[in-house]
Amino acid sequence: MKTVVDFLKKSQTQYIATIGTDGKPKVRPFQFKLEEGGKLYFSTTNDKQVYKEITQHPYVELCACGENWSWLRLSGKVVFSQDRSIKSRILEEAVPLIKAVYKTPDNPLWALFYLDEATATIANLSGNPPETFRL
């Protein structure tokens, strides 16, 4: 878990792939928020298209690049959470831009989620086999 969390943090931006409401794949930049109790948390707002997509089709994959031409692929099933303490932690650790989006843990637009059945793979161009992590 630590290897995956470290990779996510260092990459800063991840790209989340979803299946669109038109049945075609979609991908946009996303940001890992934090790990708590072995769960990887992400968040969005429920007025966005991506929220509709993950509600309709909860399986997603995220990808990010790291050092030395390495990359991470992380897949799992989206599970929404109303955990107020995690929302508070995210706000404490957030940059001003993110704080401005969510404002308070009680913001009704806030859609916090973690990945269930999560699997991560870290690969590179070294010729060594990828490392797989069941989280």
Add this chain to the structure above:
Amino acid sequence: MPNASNPVNAVTDFLIKSQVQYLATIGMDDKPKVRPFQFMLEEGGRLYFCTSNQKPVFKELQKHPYVEFCASGANFSWLRLNGKVVFSKDLGLKARIQEASPLVKSIYQTSDNPIFEIFYLDDAVATIADFSGNPPRTFQL
């Protein structure tokens, strides 16, 4: 001649500067997949990419040819580019792509390597957005 007002130029500039794009497909398990990818070149208004027909992504593209790419740019901007994958057998273009990319050349060696595949996007639409408050720019390519 390059034309600054040509929408494909704004998109190719963004793709080249971003270096890495992320390609989303629908997997053989019907779940979304995404991996790093690299834009190769633009030719005749078409955006070309390449892969190996030995990879899972090739099977995915055969089964479900609609894809989306995403890349980040300067000042927290990002590009989303979607379209329908069309494979090409053009050996001249395959050679040009290998000449343009030492990495691709090192992997496939020759333009007629039977595992080397190139494709472009048909019905391509790109959107460039940022946090400026300005609306995203959309380009029909």
